Amino acid sequence: MLMVSTIMASVSLTEDKPSSPILQNGVPRQAPISIPVRRFLRIRQQMTNEIFFEIHQGLPREGPGRNKYTKKAFLMLPKLARPRILDVGCGPGGPTLELARLSQGHVVGIDIHRPFLEGLVRKIKEVGFSNCVQVVTCSMFEPGFADNSFDLVWAEGSIYLIGFENGLQTWRRLLKPGGFLVVHEMAWLRPGPPPEIHEYWRELYPGIVTVSENLEMIPASGYEPIGHFTLPEDACWLEYYGPLAKRLQKLRRKYVDHPEALAVIDNEQQEIDMFRKYNQWYGSVFFVMQKPLIQPDILCP
Numbered sequence: 001m002l003m004v005s006t007i008m009a010s011v012s013l014t015e016d017k018p019s020s021p022i023l024q025n026g027v028p029r030q031a032p033i034s035i036p037v038r039r040f041l042r043i044r045q046q047m048t049n050e051i052f053f054e055i056h057q058g059l060p061r062e063g064p065g066r067n068k069y070t071k072k073a074f075l076m077l078p079k080l081a082r083p084r085i086l087d088v089g090c091g092p093g094g095p096t097l098e099l100a101r102l103s104q105g106h107v108v109g110i111d112i113h114r115p116f117l118e119g120l121v122r123k124i125k126e127v128g129f130s131n132c133v134q135v136v137t138c139s140m141f142e143p144g145f146a147d148n149s150f151d152l153v154w155a156e157g158s159i160y161l162i163g164f165e166n167g168l169q170t171w172r173r174l175l176k177p178g179g180f181l182v183v184h185e186m187a188w189l190r191p192g193p194p195p196e197i198h199e200y201w202r203e204l205y206p207g208i209v210t211v212s213e214n215l216e217m218i219p220a221s222g223y224e225p226i227g228h229f230t231l232p233e234d235a236c237w238l239e240y241y242g243p244l245a246k247r248l249q250k251l252r253r254k255y256v257d258h259p260e261a262l263a264v265i266d267n268e269q270q271e272i273d274m275f276r277k278y279n280q281w282y283g284s285v286f287f288v289m290q291k292p293l294i295q296p297d298i299l300c301p
Contacts, residue, residue, distance in 0.1 A: 051264045055251060057115055059092070059243050066235050070098045070156065073182050073286040076227050080105065083151035086174060088140045088167075089158025093120035094239075099154060100133050108150075110138040141170065148176045156184040157284070163207045164214055168221035168289075178293040181223060187211045187285045189230065197278040200270075211285055223289035231284040241272050248272075 083105040087096045090109030093116075100107045111117055117135050124133045138144055140155075140162055153174055159167040164185055175181060186201075188210040193201075201208045211228065218225045248265050255261035 051251075051255070051261045053113065053115060055244070055247055055265065055268055057092075057119075059240070059247065066239050067094065067098045069231055069235055069286065070095045071102060072229065073184075073288060074099065074102045076288045077152070077180050077182075080151055080180075082106070084108075084149065085152045085154060086110065086143070086145070086150045086171075088143070088153060088155040088171065089161065090120065090135075091116050091158070093123055093135075095154065095156040096120065096133060097123060097127060097129065100129050103152075104132075105151070106132050106134070108134045108136055110136045110140065110143060112137060112139055140167070143171070143174060145174055147173045148179075150174050150179060151176055152180045152182065154182050156182075159183045159185050160205050160207065164209075165207075165217045165221060168217065168223065172222055172291060175291040177291060179291050180226075180289070181291065182286065182288050184231075184284055184286050185214060186282060187214055188282050190281060193281045194278065197274060197281055200274055201282065204271075208282070214285070214287060218287065218289050222291065224292055226288040226290055228285055228287045231286070233279055233283075236275060236279070236284065241275060244268065245272055 080103060083103050085099055085103060085105055085107045087093075087099060087107055087109040090096045090111050091113075093109055096107055096109040109117075109120060114137065117137060120135055124130055124135070140158065153171050155167060155171070162170065164183070167183065168181065171181060186205065186208055188208060191210060211230070215225060215228065248269055252262065252265055255265065
């Protein structure tokens with residue numbers, strides 16, 4: 001179980017340390033690699049990370065979506081009395097704050113990127129939610145919370161990092177019996193996509209499947225499906241791709257003489273271009289499900 005550090009207001013953050021002894025900067029730790037090469041790899045990876053987060057820092061959201069669709073998904077649930085909610089991969093906290101408004105409960109947002117969390121803490125103070133929203137630096141792969149801790153686990157645009165099926169199975173233990181899981185995932189909207197976009201997503205996110213295939217994973221992972229819906233195209237442009245495109249134009253001028261930075265910017269631009277060209281083939285889908293009150297594995301034969 002990973003250690004987690006809670007922050008409220010100005011309390012400092014600590015980040016989880018990689019626990020795997022196998023890889024460091026994509027290179028086996030045991031590999032006979034020289035100190036200068038290690039330093040070069042570390043600096044290059046650090047720069048890539050810094051550019052990536054400079055691109056995304058301060059955007060309204062870290063993925064397609066809008067508050068009205070967060071609300072639509074939340075209203076698919078039965079009325080919850082002051083629920084305890086976990087927002088997985090909360091980023092800058094758009095859905096986190098909206099869930100606090102909608103639920104009148106207690107929301108815990110987790111992420112591993114300090115600037116996102118520090119920015120969210122400032123927003124929490126600005127809107128007066130310090131008593132109902134908590135921010136924790138914690139990995140979604142091993143969230144350090146006890147079993148049966150939450151009435152609702154929410155993952156809006158973040159489950160792709162762990163994979164749909166793996167996320168459902170990993171986070172299930174966190175839910176109380178009868179609790180709910182709501183995830184927002186990229187999916188194929190129709191079979192047989194053109195080769196260009198199929199290859200693009202095969203490299204970017206090999207786990208992308210059709211909506212019907214995602215729906216099949218829900219009962220197989222121990223949940224009862226409640227419903228799902230696909231976000232319209234404007235949900236992607238207004239609060240994600242539109243602001244992202246403007247940010248990329250600005251940073252392209254700033255880093256005109258930095259090839260590695262421009263390569264990161266080009267990758268982000270490619271995502272926008274692909275969505276503009278092929279958005280009828282894939283999109284963002286909300287999936288709403290429930291952990292059964294009575295667990296099948298404890299039923300008598």
